[in-house]
Amino acid sequence: MNSLLAATSTTAMSGEGVYNYGLVIFLMMTGLYLVLAKGNMIKSVIGLNIFQVSVIMFYVSMGRVEHGTAPILLDEDLPHHTDSHEDDHGEGDHGMLQTGSEVALASTDDTHSTGTHSPQNDTTQAMTTTESTVYSNPLPHVLMLTAIVVGVATTALALALVVRIREYYDTIEEDLVDAIESRLQKEEQAEVQS
Secondary structure, eight states: OHHHHHHHHHHHHHTTTOHHHHHHHHHHHHHHHHHHHOOBHHHHHHHHHHHHHHHHHHHHHHHOOTTOBOSOOOGGGSOOOOGGGTTTSOGGGGGSOOOGGGSOOOOSSSSOOEEOSOTTOTTSOOEEOSSOOOBOOOHHHHHHHHHHHHHHHHHHHHHHHHHHHHHHHSOOBHHHHHHHHHHHHHHHHHHHHO
């Protein structure tokens, strides 16, 4: 574990792998500026999309593991059977995937991971893998795929609302829409009072 922390701090101090975080901050501030400073509704929607892209890049960057592979068990990660324990399993069990403590789990440090067959069987030997496999965490990537789909749907809804606002008010500038709306409300109040 200490070697992993040392490698991470060395990488961070050298500046490697931190450019994407700078890009995330730049995109986040650009999107926030477009949302807050621009009165054009289309530019605000574009700003929201840029802000969303920065959040997605941040989560994907955090989920990256150096030298990590897809979390799929490869043949070399599975312990191999010997014919000496056929009495433990039925004839049809040898092609099945092993689960639990039967699989040698990969670790992120430099030590070799070990796994054993079921603890009840004293005749089996502990298996060691020659290389430890480092897996990337798929959860941030899966969540960001969902965020992309939600973002596209939200953008479509926002643009549809902008089209309707343009048809009704004949403008997409927020300050003009507010002025027209306040004028319409004053006319409506004057009509009610008279």
